[in-house]
Amino acid sequence: MSKPAELPANNDVDIKTGRLTQKQYEENFGDIHPPLDQNNAVIEASRCYFCFDAPCVAACPTSIDIPLFIRKISTGNAKGAAKTILEANIMGGACSRVCPVEELCEQACVRNTQSEKPVKIGQLQRFATDELFARKDAQFFTRKKPTGKKIAVVGAGPAGLACAHKLAQEGHDITIFEAKPKAGGLNEYGIAAYKVPDNFAQKEVDYILSVGGIKIEFGKSLGKDITLEALRKDYDAVFLGLGLAGVNALGIDGEDIEGVEDAVDYIEALRTAKDKAKLPVGRRVVVIGGGNTAIDIAIQIKRLGAEDVTLAYRRGPEHMSATEWECELAQTNDVRIRHWSMPKKLVSAGGHVTGITFEHSKLDSNGKLTGTGETYTLPADQVFKAIGQTFVPSPLQDNGKDLLQLTKKGRIDVDADGATSLSGVWAGGDCTEGQDLTVAAVAGGKKAAIAIDRALREKK
Amino acid sequence: MADLTCKIAGVTSPNPFWLASAPPTDKEYNVVRAFEAGWGGVVWKTLGEDPPVVNVSSRYGATHYNGTKIMGFNNIELITDRPLDVNLKEIERVKKNWPDRAMVVSLMVPCNEDAWQKILKRVETTGCDAIELNFGCPHGMSERQMGSAVGQVPEYIRDVTSWCKKHSDLPVFVKLTPNITNILYPARAAVEGGADAVSLINTINSITAVNLDVMAPEPVVNGVGAHGGYCGPAVKPIALCMIAEIARDAACKSVPISGIGGISTWRDAAEFIALGSGSVQVCTAAMHHGFKIVEEMTDGLSNWMDEKGYKTLDDFRGLAAKNFRNWNQLDMNYDIKAKIDPEKCINCGLCHIACEDTSHQAISVAKQDGKNVFTVVDQDCVGCNLCMHVCPVDGCITMNRVDNGKPYMTWNEDPRNPANKKSA
Ligand SMILES: Cc1cc2nc3c(=O)[nH]c(=O)nc-3n(C[C@H](O)[C@H](O)[C@H](O)COP(=O)(O)OP(=O)(O)OC[C@H]3O[C@@H](n4cnc5c(N)ncnc54)[C@H](O)[C@@H]3O)c2cc1C
Ligand SMILES: Cc1cc2nc3c(=O)[nH]c(=O)nc-3n(C[C@H](O)[C@H](O)[C@H](O)COP(=O)(O)O)c2cc1C
Ligand code: SF4
Numbered sequence: 038m039s040k041p042a043e044l045p046a047n048n049d050v051d052i053k054t055g056r057l058t059q060k061q062y063e064e065n066f067g068d069i070h071p072p073l074d075q076n077n078a079v080i081e082a083s084r085c086y087f088c089f090d091a092p093c094v095a096a097c098p099t100s101i102d103i104p105l106f107i108r109k110i111s112t113g114n115a116k117g118a119a120k121t122i123l124e125a126n127i128m129g130g131a132c133s134r135v136c137p138v139e140e141l142c143e144q145a146c147v148r149n150t151q152s153e154k155p156v157k158i159g160q161l162q163r164f165a166t167d168e169l170f171a172r173k174d175a176q177f178f179t180r181k182k183p184t185g186k187k188i189a190v191v192g193a194g195p196a197g198l199a200c201a202h203k204l205a206q207e208g209h210d211i212t213i214f215e216a217k218p219k220a221g222g223l224n225e226y227g228i229a230a231y232k233v234p235d236n237f238a239q240k241e242v243d244y245i246l247s248v249g250g251i252k253i254e255f256g257k258s259l260g261k262d263i264t265l266e267a268l269r270k271d272y273d274a275v276f277l278g279l280g281l282a283g284v285n286a287l288g289i290d291g292e293d294i295e296g297v298e299d300a301v302d303y304i305e306a307l308r309t310a311k312d313k314a315k316l317p318v319g320r321r322v323v324v325i326g327g328g329n330t331a332i333d334i335a336i337q338i339k340r341l342g343a344e345d346v347t348l349a350y351r352r353g354p355e356h357m358s359a360t361e362w363e364c365e366l367a368q369t370n371d372v373r374i375r376h377w378s379m380p381k382k383l384v385s386a387g388g389h390v391t392g393i394t395f396e397h398s399k400l401d402s403n404g405k406l407t408g409t410g411e412t413y414t415l416p417a418d419q420v421f422k423a424i425g426q427t428f429v430p431s432p433l434q435d436n437g438k439d440l441l442q443l444t445k446k447g448r449i450d451v452d453a454d455g456a457t458s459l460s461g462v463w464a465g466g467d468c469t470e471g472q473d474l475t476v477a478a479v480a481g482g483k484k485a486a487i488a489i490d491r492a493l494r495e496k497k
Numbered sequence: 498m499a500d501l502t503c504k505i506a507g508v509t510s511p512n513p514f515w516l517a518s519a520p521p522t523d524k525e526y527n528v529v530r531a532f533e534a535g536w537g538g539v540v541w542k543t544l545g546e547d548p549p550v551v552n553v554s555s556r557y558g559a560t561h562y563n564g565t566k567i568m569g570f571n572n573i574e575l576i577t578d579r580p581l582d583v584n585l586k587e588i589e590r591v592k593k594n595w596p597d598r599a600m601v602v603s604l605m606v607p608c609n610e611d612a613w614q615k616i617l618k619r620v621e622t623t624g625c626d627a628i629e630l631n632f633g634c635p636h637g638m639s640e641r642q643m644g645s646a647v648g649q650v651p652e653y654i655r656d657v658t659s660w661c662k663k664h665s666d667l668p669v670f671v672k673l674t675p676n677i678t679n680i681l682y683p684a685r686a687a688v689e690g691g692a693d694a695v696s697l698i699n700t701i702n703s704i705t706a707v708n709l710d711v712m713a714p715e716p717v718v719n720g721v722g723a724h725g726g727y728c729g730p731a732v733k734p735i736a737l738c739m740i741a742e743i744a745r746d747a748a749c750k751s752v753p754i755s756g757i758g759g760i761s762t763w764r765d766a767a768e769f770i771a772l773g774s775g776s777v778q779v780c781t782a783a784m785h786h787g788f789k790i791v792e793e794m795t796d797g798l799s800n801w802m803d804e805k806g807y808k809t810l811d812d813f814r815g816l817a818a819k820n821f822r823n824w825n826q827l828d829m830n831y832d833i834k835a836k837i838d839p840e841k842c843i844n845c846g847l848c849h850i851a852c853e854d855t856s857h858q859a860i861s862v863a864k865q866d867g868k869n870v871f872t873v874v875d876q877d878c879v880g881c882n883l884c885m886h887v888c889p890v891d892g893c894i895t896m897n898r899v900d901n902g903k904p905y906m907t908w909n910e911d912p913r914n915p916a917n918k919k920s921a
Binding site: 079080082083086087088089090091092111147148150151 | 563564565843844845846847849850862868869889890
């Protein structure tokens, strides 16, 4: 094993705030995709063939009628286009910014086969929703006659909000219990800042709530301030959109030393920081993980002024769950990606991380990941863990006993309608199994809302 | 290399591409630039009697389609708004400096012999190659009993043409208006009057769009709008048909044709010539892209002629006119079926939904590996071509002949024709 020779001593640890000028922060966290203007939107829209049984629609978890909304854009009817979008996906605005379209709708576009250039569905979706939100008459959703039914939704993330919005339209009254002080879930606290600049997440939440009939109680945490049993008693139905509260551990010694941070927590700090100059940023940063969270933290720490950022992943490029577009974005942001590197040992001095040692890895003849025995060490002032989030079941436990059934992977077990094993309780979004994407959470919330509404009407 | 020299009604130009009488040929400055760019000739912007007309603003409307600009174009401009003297001097100078290019002067004066005699005397002094009588302009001038107001009355066409022949030795091109029910009547009248050639089409009466805020036709002039003349790519099919009608009409006696209407590329020009045009005239395409397009036009035409082995324009002129027939001369036994190439198919489904909703329900859908696979059901396909036209992939849907061994049979010979049953 090679020894960590060239590592800095403790007094060399270089973590600073305010590495950049105010203007640099603004540029680095501004809009990553400049929006299409009217003219370019129409030109792009005219590339859509208006396919029959369009594959893009099938590829969208919320089944937005994409050809129809694009055709509406091409005829100068952006408001109508936005209506088509939002009726299928109330977070169509956020999704147009954060969806990995290269794996969803745009991947399915028939234009890929023809010209390798799909219609820019995401950009067009953003055009339509932006146009709508800029209007005074943006609100076109209405509520049906009050039903007198009360529904509790836990979690004001995409799943909870989508569920609440749909149920509010049906005339039910919704109370959302949200542990945090703001709504939006990871749209507000987790998504990379440059994907949703200008406080977009809150503007979208305001739009969703303006339909009426939805009340949010902030700072109310299930398992602490409220219990599932009480909700079941007080409400006609309960929807759980809890997201993922836990993170995976590296499983190596010294994870709690200073400078070793959890990526999701850091991103939350970044998203909520009034002044980005106050965030501590290392000079040399190592990110561990191969998913979009790893990419997001790597790019954002780089954009906060880190000098040298390496993303280390234990398998090969083909195994990364981050999309190709995200990996390219990391690379154009000067993030170095090292594959086949398993974290072995944290190096520290004076209680602070100074480096991390990796062992090269490979797949053995059985396809199992193993170390090769060779190691290398990277100096690091900061190490970010981004190796996956987990569902924390404790809010759903009574004296350590699960009140509802979990899957093998430890998420809430639901049927096709989002119903859990406990009657009157539905769930959706990241706390259930699925794609772990904003759009999938919206789809889960909407699907459960339809089932809840049906169940309540049948019950009478 | 093919020889693009064009000869029509005694006028020669190094290539058949002329600029039509319109703003691009309004004055010496433009015309010299056009000749420098390579245009074979021009028809000078229509001259009239002094004092010159006065134009309004705005002047142009357009039809944009799916993000493509100017599918069609319309204008409410009148004839030249510059004094006759100024125009004549410039024409004379340009012709002297560019002797090999065709210089045709477009004219429009009131419908009396005297007025025409007067202007002809003056025009002859410029050394121009020919005159073109503008009987086309559908707006403004027609309200003053000129332009299409003359062009819609065959007797006037005949009379004015014969006056021009009488008072001048210059070849006379008669420019026809498409704003009539049958192009053959004005064309035959021109021939009767002694026309050396006909030019067509002039612009089509039109409202390009309605401004839904102002609630007035475009182009809006202070809250209201007038009808204008439509031209550009959208009018090409109408122009082609009118030219073909004249080309095959015995009474038109093979009068030379200067083809106009939506010509934007060498291919458009080749089609006009194949239907019998001598020279071809261009306006909108030049107004949209500038004079440089002529480089593509001459080069493209020449390359295509080389490929086809045509040495001169006469080698293919009118070849397609010979195959322009009435419906009752078509072969009732000709049978074709659509075929979809699965290798090229991108699964858009447009062929299916077009045939299913609006044609003959002859394209089936089946799911295969999560994708829609489309197949033509031969016995239901009537060979209409719809699917081929809607398919966005070139060459993916082809129409293939079914060899049924039956002879060429027209409707007149067809036993299914009720008229034949009676006689049988
Ligand atoms: C760093 C990061 C980047 C991402 N980037 C993208 C991206 O670019 N594109 C994309 O499509 N997806 C992205 N995702 C995934 C996406 O954000 C999630 O799939 C989506 O937000 C899931 O929605 P949800 O409503 O299920 O959960 P969440 O958004 O997590 O919302 C859950 C809500 O429930 C609240 N809550 C949790 N527990 C309790 C409790 N006990 N009591 C009360 N309230 C509670 C939480 O505070 C939160 O507001 C990213 C995720 C992360 C972590
Ligand atoms: C702005 C404008 C002005 C025109 N003025 C005249 C004119 O003065 N005399 C004339 O004979 N035709 C005039 N035309 C008609 C053109 O010569 C030509 O016949 C018509 O535009 C069709 O050709 P295109 O499709 O290539 O434009 C004018 C057309 C335009 C667009
Ligand atoms: S040619 Fe016409 S009838 Fe035949 S398959 Fe195509 S659309 Fe249908």
